[in-house]
Amino acid sequence: MGLIAKGVSSTVETFKGQTLSWEVVSGAIELALHRTPCNELGSLSLSEFEHFASALDGLQPNVHALIIHSELKSGFCAGADLRELYERSRPMEKARAVREVRDFLERIHRCLNRIDSSPLTTIAAVHGVTFGGGLELALACDLIIADKTARFAFPELRLGLIPGFGGIPRLKRDVGNAVVRDLLLTGRSFNATKAQQIGLVSQVVGEGESIRVARATAAQIAKFDRQTSAAAKQFIKPIPHDELRREIDIFCDLFSKPAVQAGLKKFVENRDAQPYLP
């Protein structure tokens, strides 16, 4: 495995990478994100997520839950690495840039679909910034447990894009259209209390408590028969494959428009104090 050759350690039950790590604790996989400044998802994160997705089959028979959390104070995940996206796509001929973006999206969709369809009960324990791709990662999980500092947003429209990691179909699966439109079309963020009111978050907990509560939830889940839990999950959480495909197509179509490079440039070069405010 290329990742191991680059100096990261891996066994079946543990992995320590540059952007994420995992270990099995008390019968649950704990996947920790730790790429500064706020777990932006770029090519290295994607490679390590793919490594995790491929390891998941081997891990699943021995555990009952998966907890995804961030080790960084700044938040759960600020979404795609826009700086990398801009720097990589800028010198490319447009058609090639779109092909590369499509490849990236296809790969990350495969990872998130694996998490979404895992027979394990999956929990996103979030805090702070949970924006764009970070929210999409959380939405792939069965439960979102948020501490009081968590904020959620899909700010992609200001870049001339829509969320591309499966966010819209999965958000539509979980909440009403009024919320989907508000989040998507205004790009605004909202806090954990609001997220719980609209049905996005299952529990709101004190600052710094989301991982502890996620572990307690995983311990509760462990009391149940695995196959029954998996059957229940499959029944209540269908994966919207057609819409996920359509989302990739729309994203790639939009990515070819001039507004995107202008939006990315503006974000990357922004020295204002508020680049993360929509």
Added chain:
Amino acid sequence: MPTTDKTLDEILDLAATHFKVPREKLSPDDDFFKTLGIDSLQTLDLLTKLENHFHVELPDYELQGVSDFRTLAGKIQARL
């Protein structure tokens, strides 16, 4: 409903406590980005703290261009 002055005081207290800045160093017309030395991620953190404290919802776009405590207090007051 609290007065705007009371709201402003509470914002200054909260900002001082959260960002560990002496309260007496904060004034209503200060640019809070400069006075608190915060970036946009920390601003979102402050926004969440304010929403939780005042039990209001503050859409980010209403805060575009807002950089002083007094104007911020006015935005919150309008939602109390």
